[in-house]
Amino acid sequence: MTIAAVLWVVAGVIAFAAVLLVLARLIKGPTLIDRLIASDVMLTTLILVVGAEMVISGHTRTIPLMVVLAATAVLGSIAVARFVSRAGADASADPGGDHDRG
């Protein structure tokens, strides 16, 4: 094995450990916000892995996939955050829970 191949394996093992930890937080929660953050990290990790795969396999075919994921990753977070925010504002007992003065 070349030095580069050894480094690839090391990177892969580290990334796998990271994904397991993120998955643990995704399952455990405890709040919806925690899961939202965890899924965000998962998606960014996916983008990283797609990029790493290109380096390892020596091609550039999945660059459009990376671009699209990077551009749209934010939408899911915003949609859920917006939903949580409104549900929370309705459910919360205190009237000061929402103070958007835009």
Add this chain to the structure above:
Amino acid sequence: MIEAETVASILPIAAAALLVLAAALTLAAAIGLWRFPDPLSRLHAATKPQILGLTLVVIAIALSAQSAAVLLMLVPVIVFQLLTAPISAHMVGRAGYRNGDFDPGSLEVDELAADVDAATATDLPGGAWHDERGT
């Protein structure tokens, strides 16, 4: 002058080393996500160090493809992340704060709480959503 052959043999190793560093940053984010005590801290640990990781991977791809056009195509990836990561972090943080998901005890100083109490309540438009909180 460095000979072309030397460069050709070092570049894959440099690219692979960047991948290891990016993976390490991801792992650090995951560890922070797991270990930090409250959701707001986890938000910090999780989202933003990964932009640096992504930048490293992009550099690694450009190194391994050795093409300026490839680098040009990858610049939007970083720009999108730089522009959107703060937005989602803000939206998530704000939603969590308004929801009361953050333990006030985890804050040393909270200068927002007083202002929230002082502010007159204004409803968001379209506030007819029914309570479907998962908590």
Add this chain to the structure above:
Amino acid sequence: MTGITVTSRGGRGARVRVGLRQKLPLLVALVLLWMMLWGSTTALTILTGIVVALIVTQAFYLPPVELSGRFNLFWFVAFVLRVLGEMIVASFQVALLAVGPRSRHRGALIKVDLHTRSDFILTGTALAVSIVPGSVVVEVDRANSVLYVHSLSVRSPAEVEAARHHVLSLERGLLRAWGSRDEWEAVRS
């Protein structure tokens, strides 16, 4: 293309006309993005890029950004480099905090009253604050230009003040590059 009028900033400003000149930065950015996505710099790409940019800006109307009319490239590059540098350093700091021993670190929600009254500077400062790991803007009071910033690790009241000054210095850096002359003169001292 010059006939669009809008009301700016929540009734405070007057009605402004959006000329082609004000739209130009957005158009140029869109054409550049188009070229990057195709990974080519040929005349055909530029031409199709201009067409697509015009269609996109007409179809998806955005309220015009009120720029100050002053722009200093040198200080802007300095500002961007500073934010990127801080981002790199802070990324490792947050990573070390995550893997290091459990220390008694607590967060802080800090109210920062910005000097500027410009939406553009407010947005730029909030973006810069949020890009740097360890701080995130939780709430914005646009009418009064106030940012509520959450800082990850604060140990003493002095560090709270340091975090507040850090945000203000970012605003100062952006004002130096892109703020109106009045606002830059106001914070210059």
